[in-house]
Amino acid sequence: MKVRVVRSMGVTTFQDAGRPGYRAQGVPPGGAFDRGSMAVANALLGQSFDLAVMEVGGPLVLEFLEDGFVAMAGALFDARIGGAPTGLPGRTAVAKRAMLTLTPGRVGARCYLAVRGGWQVEPVLGSVSGAAVGVGEEYSGVGGPVGRLDDASLGDPAASLRSGPLRFVPFDEELDWAPGRAVTVSPQSDRVGIRLLGAGVTSPGLSQSEPSVCGAIQATPGGELLVHGPDGPTIGGYDKIGTVIRADLDRLGQLRPGDQVTLVAVETGEAKRLLAQREEELGRLVAFLKIRTASM
C-alpha cells in the first residue's frame, strides 16, 4: 500500500512512541502528542499501538497509488474520498488512484492516520518521531492487505477530545497564583509547547536552566503559561507551576488555539489513580477493536 502526498498544510509528521533515554544529550523524547489516539488508529488495523502513524495537524490530501486500508482516530477532521464523505474516524478501504482529503474540524488539533504494518520511515535514535511528511513524497505501509477488512466507524469521539479541566500536580514554587481561572490556548502553540493566555501570573525566570518534562507548566516573563509538549526542550529556564498529569496529556495534545480550559491541582496519588483509570478504559477499547479486526 503506497500513497503520494498531494497537499499538506500545517505541521504533519510521522510519530510513534518516541525516543526516551536521550534527555541527557538534549534530545526530547517526542512521540505522538495524543498517544491514545495513535493506539486506537493502530488497533483498528489489528496491530501494535506504537507502529508509525501520521500525526496530521492541518489540511492533507493523499493519493492512493495502490488499493489499501487506512484507519483514522483523534481529532474530528472531515475525511472525504474522491469528495464523498467517509465513515472516518474509523477505518475504510481506499481504492487505487482515490484521493483522501482531510480537513481540520472544530474539535481537536491532531488526527492520526495508520496503515497496515505502520508507515515505513527511517528511524533516528530508534524512533521516526518528527520525520516530516513532505509534499510530493511517496510513503508506504508493509505488504498488501492481510484479508479483507470491512469499513468501521468509531462510535464515540476519542477520550482525548472530552472537555473538562486540565489536572496538574503542583510544583512548590513561591508564585502568587491561584488556579481555577479559565485560560485560552494561544495560536503560538505546537508540539514544543502549548501557550495559555490569561492566567494572570508572570515570573522573571530562573537564573539557571533546570530539567523539564512533557506537561511542565511554566510562568513566563510575558505572562503566558508555557506547557512543554513532547518536543519541548529537555531543560528550561522558567518557573514551574506544576505538571499536567499523564492521564490528561493526550487532551493537552488536542487543544486548539482559542480553546478555553481550566487548570485544577490534584495530588500525585490521585494522578496515579486517574492514569490507571484512563489506561484501563483505553486498554478495553484497543482490545475490543483488535478482537473485532482479528475475527474478520
Added chain:
Amino acid sequence: MIGGMTLQPLGEAAFLLRGLDHGTAADWARLVRSWKFCGVTEVVPAYDSLGIYVDPEAFDAAKFFARFKKASPPADTEKKRHTIPVCYSMGEDLDDVCGQLSLTHQEFIASHTGRPYGCFAVGFCPGFAYLGPLDPLISGLPRRGSPRTRIEPGTVAVTGEQTGVYPLARPGGWNLVGRTPLELVDLKDGYFPIAAGDEVIFVSIDEEEFGYLRGERL
C-alpha cells in the same frame, strides 16, 4: 549545602532535585546512574539540579531521597577535555560584540580561547552544551534584541557568562562570534561527544584551516 536540597515531583513520572553545590550536578548524575536505583530510567544534570525520570510504579521517592542525602558528594573526577577549533573571522556579530566590549578582535579571541570551560548542561537542542563561565572581560553581553530565525550549525556564540556552539541549525538570540568546521552531533549515529561535566577549550583557526577541517567530527 546538603540541607538546602529539595526533591519535588514534576508530575508522576519525574522529579527535580535542586540545591546541589554549583557545578556538581554532572558528578552527582554519574553517581546516581551507578546506583541503578529501582525505577530510575534517566538522570539529567543541569547546573545545580538533577532531573530524575522514573517509572512511577517502581520508584520510591522517599527512599531515593534518603539515600541521596546520606551519600557523600562525588569525588572530583578527571574531566574529559574537548578542543574545538574556531574561525572567529566568520562570527557575524564579532564587530558588534567587540564594539560593545571596547576590545579589539585579538583581545576578544585571546580571552575566549584563554581558558577551558565547564559544560554545565546539555539541552536547548540535541547536543547543545552550555559552557562557561566566560572571563569577566568578555562576559555580560545581553541576548540580541530580536533572535535570529536560523543560526547555522557550528556557530559559536556568547551571552552573559555563557558560551556555546549551535550543533544544529536553530533559531537563537545569542551573539555570534565564530564558527567551527567540526560536526558536533550526529543524531542518526547517536553521536554526542560532549556531556555535562566535560571541559571544552577553543582554539583560533583561519579560514583556510576551516576549509581543511570542514565536516570532520569532533
